[in-house]
Amino acid sequence: MTSKLNSSKRTLSLNSRIKFVAFAGPLLFITACGFLSNPDRKETPSRLMLDAQAEYDAGNYTKAIELLEKLVEKDPSNEEGRIRLTFAYNGSLGITPTEFIKTFASSSGSGTSGGSDISKLTGKSSLPDATVQKLKTSSSSITSVEQLRTQFKEFATFQKAFLALCPLFSTSTMAALKTKAASALDILEVSKCGDGRPSANANVSIAALSLALGQFSSLYKAILDADNDGKFDLEEQATAAKSSIDSLDTTKPTALETLRSATNTLTYVGSQLQGEVFKLAISQFSIIDAVIAGTNLPTDIKAGISAGVSSLNSALDKINGYLDAGKSTGTTAQSGSTTAQAAANAQTKAETVLSGKTEAEIDAFCKDAYCFKLTFGTSITPSQCVNRTYTADKCTTTPTIPQQ
Numbered sequence: 001m002t003s004k005l006n007s008s009k010r011t012l013s014l015n016s017r018i019k020f021v022a023f024a025g026p027l028l029f030i031t032a033c034g035f036l037s038n039p040d041r042k043e044t045p046s047r048l049m050l051d052a053q054a055e056y057d058a059g060n061y062t063k064a065i066e067l068l069e070k071l072v073e074k075d076p077s078n079e080e081g082r083i084r085l086t087f088a089y090n091g092s093l094g095i096t097p098t099e100f101i102k103t104f105a106s107s108s109g110s111g112t113s114g115g116s117d118i119s120k121l122t123g124k125s126s127l128p129d130a131t132v133q134k135l136k137t138s139s140s141s142i143t144s145v146e147q148l149r150t151q152f153k154e155f156a157t158f159q160k161a162f163l164a165l166c167p168l169f170s171t172s173t174m175a176a177l178k179t180k181a182a183s184a185l186d187i188l189e190v191s192k193c194g195d196g197r198p199s200a201n202a203n204v205s206i207a208a209l210s211l212a213l214g215q216f217s218s219l220y221k222a223i224l225d226a227d228n229d230g231k232f233d234l235e236e237q238a239t240a241a242k243s244s245i246d247s248l249d250t251t252k253p254t255a256l257e258t259l260r261s262a263t264n265t266l267t268y269v270g271s272q273l274q275g276e277v278f279k280l281a282i283s284q285f286s287i288i289d290a291v292i293a294g295t296n297l298p299t300d301i302k303a304g305i306s307a308g309v310s311s312l313n314s315a316l317d318k319i320n321g322y323l324d325a326g327k328s329t330g331t332t333a334q335s336g337s338t339t340a341q342a343a344a345n346a347q348t349k350a351e352t353v354l355s356g357k358t359e360a361e362i363d364a365f366c367k368d369a370y371c372f373k374l375t376f377g378t379s380i381t382p383s384q385c386v387n388r389t390y391t392a393d394k395c396t397t398t399p400t401i402p403q404q
Helices: 007-017 045-057 061-074 079-092 097-107 115-122 129-141 145-151 153-168 171-180 182-188 202-224 233-246 255-274 276-294 299-319 337-354 359-376
Strands: none
Touching (some): 115 202, 255 337
């Protein structure tokens, strides 16, 4: 295959490159079973693989999963079985690796940037729109990954697929993943994956990318960018709060309420950045980032993914300096630069705004400030609040984001 393909040959070349995906390639475990009884023949790895292929090709993913789970249970070291099990899991969620690759290959190299790169990445492979919409309407009540996986079985299936595939990751991918997703290792159950193998074939890379993109894209569309403008909602909310504080006129009667609203928004942003569901999204992005760095996929397929990865890294840097994919510091959460600056502005404004206010107004603001510090790790403590004491149980209710 030459390095330069004209447009008439591109589709044919692409099809030849994806023949190894899912169940399109030749089976590796065809053996003679004539010496076994009929019941035993149905339980051999080769027989299970053949039957699973037929079920997968017919779109019977649940049955294919059942057969392949049995195969992997019998033969945990069966690499082909683990890869195909992941493909079957994806298929049951409406995600097909072949279409994923075709779409990326046909759309890469367009030279887009910024938000369009994020859309390019997240638009390729995700749960069906109806599921994403249901997740979007339910997201405000979901506070943990366990709750997410209980309410949406698809996310429990995603994790099963990850655990089936991750023992086949390369050692370099596993090392990168453990570094990038340090704050999300418990969520991913990475301890069950091992340390990886010397290398991973292209099928493993494709399965990992389509799996992680499916989960990340769904969370991105439903929670991280619910208004579909190509920007993280949390970044926009933190920026809006900072703008409100910067323009606050302390001579107006509404100044205290404006400051409290902005502080309330920052508290919400901080709690969401530390939330498990946000960490789950980061963990999936970390898989993409770790896999793409060492994958042996064709350059034109990597291009579109790499562009989106770059844009997402930039967005994560803006909203959170420590929980983003490349800068996790474990359990210690710190504020992003935008929110930290807004907190500093609030500290300055609060001294003026609280002067002459009623006891109830001061107490309400100081409680908000305490909860902001507890949740976000950044202090807003005007002199009127220094000698006041509050308890963490008063901060358990997630604040409603005020309209800025």
